[in-house]
Amino acid sequence: MTAYALPAPTGRDRQLAGTGTLLRFALRRDRVLAPVWVAVNTLMVLSMPNTLDGLYATPGDRADLMHQVLTNASFRALIGPLFATSTGALTAWRVGVYAGVLAAVTSLLVVVRHTRDEEESGRYELVASGAVGRRAPLTAALLAALVPNAALALLVTAGLARLGLAGALCFGLGLAAVGMVFATMAAIAAQLTESARPARGLTSAVLGAAFVLRAAGDSGTADGSSVLTWLSPLGWLENLRSFAGERWWVLGLSVAAVAVQAVAAYTLAGRRDLGMGLLPARPGPPAGTLGSVGALALRLQRGALLGWAAGFLLAGAVFGSMAGSAADLVGTNKATREIFERMGGQSGVTNAFLASMAGILGLVAALFVVGSVLRLHGEETSGRAEPLLACPVGRLRWAAGHLVIAFGGSALIMTLAALGLAAGYGRDVGPLLGACLVQLPAIWVIGAVTVLLYGLAPRLAPGAWAVAVAVLLIGWVGPALNAPQIVLDLSPFGHLPKLPGVAMRWEPVLALLGLAAALLGGGLAGLRRRDLTT
C-alpha cells in the first residue's frame, strides 16, 4: 500500500477554500434577481431629480417645502429631515429612506438565500462535502450581497454626479452601507434559526424596528439629532447629510457595525453543527384539531393575514394623522395640488388626500389578494394538494377555503385601514369606511383575474403578479406622468368614485363586481375541468 502525503494547507486556505467557486455559483443563481433589484433601486433614485425639479421649480417652492418639513412632524416621520434645498439634497431626502429599505431587503434576501436556505434544503450538505472551507459559504454569501450593493453605489454615484460628486458618492456609499449592515445582520440570523423563513422574519423585524426608531426620532427633532435616529442604520443614512455638507465619519458607524456583525456571524457559524440553529425549533402539538380544508387554509394563511391587517391598521393611522395637515403640505404648491386632485378628487384638499390614501391602500391590497389566491397554486405545484384532493374533498371546496381568505381578507384589511384612518384623523369613521370599501370591487377584479389564470392556465398563474404591479404603477405614477386616459382606464381602480368628498356612483362598482364574479366563475369552472399539475 502506498501512503500519499498531501501538502498541509495553511489555516486560511482551509477555512476559505472554495469561496471563489461558491461566489461565482451564487452570482450565477442571482443573475436575474440581483440585476433587477439594482436596476429598480437605481431607477427610483435617478428619476428623482427631474421629478423634484418639476415639483419645486422656484426657490420660493423650496423654501415652502423646507418650512413644511421643519414644522410638520408626521411628514418628517414618513420621509425624514431636510438639510438643504439643492436638487441633490432634495433627492437624498425624498428617496433616501426608501432606497435604503430596498437595499436592506435585497441584501437580507440574498444572504439568507445563500446560507440558511441552502442548508435547510439539504443542498448545502453536498456542497460542504466537497473541498469547501468552513467559512467559505458565509463568505461567499456576504460577497454575493456586496456585489449588488457595490453596483448600486457605483450607479447612484455616476447618475447623481452632475449634482455634486461628493454628495453623489456619499449617498451611493450610504445606501450600500445600509445594505451591508442588513446583509451581516441576516448572516447572524441565519446562524440562529433552523430554517430560512424565521431568519428572514427576524432580520425584517430588525429593519422594521430601524424604520420605526428613525421615524420616532425624526418626528421629535427636525435635524436628525435624536438618539432614536442615531440608533437606526436608516438614521445614519440621513445623518450623512449627502449634498448638504457631507459628514463622512458617519460611514464609520456602518463599517463598524458590519465588522462587528460579521465577526459575530462567523463565531456563531463556527460553533454549531450543520443544519442546526442556535435557537431550537419548537415542536408542534402531537395531535391536531384541524378538521376541514377551510380550517387548514386559514391556518396556512393566518400569519400573513395578521401581518397585512396590522400593517393596514398602522398605515391607515399614519396617513390619517397626516390628513389634518394635508392642506399645509399641498396647499402652496400648484404642481402637487394638481397631482393630488387628479389622483384624488375634486373637492377639498383634505378629502382629496384621504381619497388618494384610500386608493393607495387599495392598490397595495391588490398585492395581498394576488398572493393569497396564489397559495392555491403553491399548494398544487408543491404536491401538497394532491393527497388532500384524494380525500373526500371536492376541488371547489378546497379552493373555497383559500378564496374566502383572499376575498374576505381584503375586505378585512380595508376595513382596518378605514379604522386606522379614522383614528389617525380623529373624525367619523363612516365616510372613511366608504372610501376604503369602495376599493373592494377593483381589488376583487384583480383577485378574480388571478383565479381565472390559475384555473385555466396554471402555468401562467404567477403572471397575476405582473397584472397587480401594472395596476399599481398605473395608479401610482400614471397621473403624475400624464399618462393617456386609455392607459389609466385599464386599471379597475381608475373607474371607482373618489370617496369621500364626491357623490357615490354605483354603476362602476356594480359593473366591477359583475366582472369579478364572471372571472371568478370562469376560473373555478376551469379548475374543475382541468388536470391537476403534478
Add this chain to the structure above:
Amino acid sequence: MTTAITVSGLHKSFGRTHALDGLDLDVAAGEVHGFLGPNGAGKSTAIRVLLGLLRADSGTARVLGLDPWADAVEIHRRIAYVPGDVTLWRNLSGGEVIDLYGRLRGGLDATRRARLIERFELDPAKKGRTYSKGNRQKVALVAAFASDADLLILDEPTSGLDPLMEEVFQACVEEERDRGRTVLLSSHILSEVEDLCDRVSIIRKGRTVETGSLADLRHLTRTSVSAELAAEPDGLAGLKGVHDLDIQGRRVRLQVDTEELGGVLRKLTEAGVRSLTSTPPTLEELFLRHYQDEVPR
C-alpha cells in the same frame, strides 16, 4: 369475485408524451395487487387517473364501481392514498397532518393511530419541515393505515424507509388484507411485491404487458436447471422448450420453459441424477425479461 378496480384501454397524453397507451388493470376486492413498472412506465399517471386528479383521454376506469372523474368525492370517502413523495406543510406537526387527513376521511381510530405511530417510531410533534424523507412517508402511511378505507392506493410508499420500517410496512399491509381491505401497491421493489402481493400487473410504456398471480407468471417463464449426472445425457437438445443448453461432460446446465420441465426431468433421470438444482424464475427475472431491451448490456 367482485372487483375493486377495473380499467380497460386507458389512454392519457401530455402533449406529445403518451403516458398511458391502452392500459388494462383488474384488481379484485380483498387482494393485494402489485403494480410494477420502471420509472416513467406510467404507474403514477394511472393512479392519478384512478384518483380523479387527471382526466383520461379515452378508455374506461371504474373504482369501487364508480367513475373516478365524475364521482371522485364519493370514491374518496372509501379510499386512502399515499403518494411516493410526501410533502408536508412546513409549520404543521406530523400529528396535526395525520389528524387532518383522518377527519377529512371521516374520522380515524385513536387506538390504531397511537399503535401505528409507535410501530413506525414516528415523532408526531415535529414540524413538517424538520422531517426526513422517510419520516414524511411514515406520516402519510400512519394516516392511511389508521383510516377505515376499503381500498388503499399506495404509490411507491416505502421510498426512503429503512429495512426495519419496510418490515413494519409489510406487516401492516398483511393486516389490512386480513381485515378484508383491498390494496393497490405500486412499487419497483420486487422483493416487497413478491412477499406481499396476491397478483401483479406489470406495465411498460403505458401498457399492461403481464398480469396474473406470481404462480401464473412463473408458469410462462423458464426455470434454470443444473445437474450432475451418472452418465452423459442423451437427447436433451431435441426436447421442446429447452434453451441455452450447456453440456460439459456429465454436467448439464439449461433453461427450460416451465411447462416443459417434466420432459427434461425424465431425460435426466434416465441418465441417473447425482445432484440437481432447479431455480424457479424470480420476479426480477420476469421483470428483466420484459424490460430487456431497456437494460444496458
